Amino acid sequence: MKRLMALLVAVVALALGGGPAAAAGGLAVTFLDPGPSRFEAGTPYTLGFWVLQQGTHLFPGDLGTVALRFTRQDGESLRFEGTALPEAGHYATSVVVPGGVWKVEGIQGVFRPYDVGTLTVPGGLTINPVPPGTLVGGQKDYWGAVRPPGFPVGKGAPVAASPAPSPSSASSAPVAPVAGSGGVPAYMLLVAGAGGAVVAVLAPYLWRRVRPARFRDEPERPLDASSETIGIPR
Template sequence: MRRLLFVLSATVLLAAGWLASPASAGGWAATYLDPPPAQFQPGTTYTIGFWVLQHGTHPFEGDLGKTGLRMTGPGGQVLTFDGTARPEPGHYATSIVLPKGTWKVEGIQGMFKEHDVGTLTVPGALKLNPPPADLRHDGKDYWGAIRPPGFPVGGSTEPVAAVPVPAPASVPAPASAPVSAPAPAAGFPPYALLLAGLGGAALALAGVRLARRPPVDEAPTGDRTDTITVS
């Protein structure tokens, strides 16, 4: 009888614990990043802000536990960067530095399951996954001016918007690019400039020919000479 009561009591306690667990009660969370840098370089430190929100809409009430960002890279390499709580509810920050490679980014969310944030290419940019589909606010406003990205002011029930990621900076044109010739001056047709150029060339040629002609009073030279005999 005592053994039966012990088994029944253990079953009741396990069932109560299962019902009270976040996963069984529909408890889940999502991690949203503050606008990240447009480009990431290997070996460079970046500070990343992120929000852990229960049901993707509101901060967790109580001790959430350990938060941070987990990076899974080439060959299964895993790097974890712990989060530090900010003054705003559900807001955290961490500093990351990564070598070259493509990294899967996950949000560590305390008692909740990790959230798949996106993919980070180093060197390159971060590609964020869209927020959960049809995710709506509960009508309450938990923040002031500093709030999660995509969350409107005033506790609106509009869906959470996707976080825009800045596009990479455009690459300047190479220095060897051809340079277009300047346009002709206004009021002068192109053929007038051509005729003026031809006339200038003709005048220059005539000046060269005149410079080569001998002076008029210069005595001619030759082998024959005239002899005058006076009787």
């Protein structure tokens, strides 16, 4: 019985929004400002970046330390902390990266790191597509003329963009269609449907186990055959 109740609670939690994003405490996305088209080893560059919850809006609390982290294939890791700029959610940092192929991540304070893309030195930066179901809830526009890449004036969410940039491009415009402004990710609809089906299957069994005592203790009435007999006059 306890296992069944635990299963029911888990299903209801998923159906009400406890999917991957909620389990991780929410999602955030790091967008890079357009930068140099080519990176050379040992050369300093200043990179601007934005950290936005769900990729569309500001985190209302204390976000904490943000940074860009570069991890090379041989395991070497470099971290460059961001400095807040006047625009909300906007940061900048100076980086100097040796030669090699580097995984680029956004360190996002209270949120888990975000996989920005791959940097080849010497060479360029390739930006990963934004994960599906991330860009939600962008009704409010927080910015003026200086705004995150791909965010049109008067809109609180990025527009759908063309395919991912080539390795020689440093553009960081979002490369995945917008999941909707204030909409629900598709996976949540599937979870809610599955949860409803499980609840429907378990409901009769649970009712028999937890129904009120006045129903459990009431003896079943014997069948009165005469009450089911219909007399037909001759």
